[in-house]
Amino acid sequence: MKCQMIAALAMFTVPAHAHIVFWPAEAPAGSYYAGEFRVGHGCGETATTAVRVTIPDDVLIARPRPKPGWTIEIQRAPLPAPVMSEGREQHDRVAAITWRGRLPGDQFDGFGLMLKLPAGRAGPLYLLVRQICGKDSVEWTEIPAAGQNRGALKHPAPVIDLKPAESGHMH
Numbered sequence: 001m002k003c004q005m006i007a008a009l010a011m012f013t014v015p016a017h018a019h020i021v022f023w024p025a026e027a028p029a030g031s032y033y034a035g036e037f038r039v040g041h042g043c044g045e046t047a048t049t050a051v052r053v054t055i056p057d058d059v060l061i062a063r064p065r066p067k068p069g070w071t072i073e074i075q076r077a078p079l080p081a082p083v084m085s086e087g088r089e090q091h092d093r094v095a096a097i098t099w100r101g102r103l104p105g106d107q108f109d110g111f112g113l114m115l116k117l118p119a120g121r122a123g124p125l126y127l128l129v130r131q132i133c134g135k136d137s138v139e140w141t142e143i144p145a146a147g148q149n150r151g152a153l154k155h156p157a158p159v160i161d162l163k164p165a166e167s168g169h170m171h
Helices: 002-013
Strands: 021-023 026-028 032-039 048-054 061-064 071-085 088-103 109-116 123-126 128-133 136-140 159-163
Touching: 032 048, 048 109, 061 071, 061 088, 088 109
Parallel strands: 026 159
Antiparallel strands: 021 032, 032 109, 048 088, 048 128, 061 109, 071 088, 123 159, 128 136
């Protein structure tokens, strides 16, 4: 019974240390990733009014999931040279996606993304997030140094852990 009480108390301490995280937290390199980043709280008691995610340069395809009550802004950037992607020539890529709406400070929510993950590499893929709460904002952009515990960071960047692609299973 005592262990159950300790476990229950531990569950209630998680929101105080909530960060913005991706779910699922890992995916095969070179695959299509359909997931979401989860915003665990506002800026103190202030509601979140916008969330902006910066897409890494080596992610050539990024698509947001519509969210009822929120508007979406997509910022594009030109590629240095055209590439073939999904059977057509691609001249630019999505550089950032911003959702604008209202998420009360004491609530959480998820923001969906579909990404074509970079092939040929394994390890962390960091996506920098800016959480805007009216006139304030929180930059979820800290990347741990080699050997540093991500949990020690105050505002860690959300990460997707790229696993080596299984042969024959690249999408």
